[in-house]
Amino acid sequence: MSYIYDMENEIESTSEFDSWLSALEEADAVAAAKVIGRINRMKLNNFGDCKLLDDGLWEARIDYGPGYRLYYRRTGRTVYLMLDGGTKRTQKRDIKRLKG
Helix, strand or coil: CCCCCCCCCEEEECHHHHHHHHHHHHHCHHHHHHHHHHHHHHHCCCCCCEEEEECCEEEEEECCCCCEEEEEEECCCCEEEEEEEEECCCHHHHHHHHHC
């Protein structure tokens, strides 16, 4: 017996995330493509290397360059809100700010 699930996640973003991604696209097109590819896989329920940080705040880790991080929350059954992005170097500051 096989089951086919036709459920795609909806990924929304904040203006902070959009600004971060735009700046990344200008600075490093390959890194931006990796981030966009990761978001596209998240839409298909392939979240990859992710970690629950605290109180519904998640971190998706991308093992490329300085170690990119995508911070998000689940806002519905299949809706995810991309809050911001960063790198391993800015991780502590980013998490502290997002927990706010």
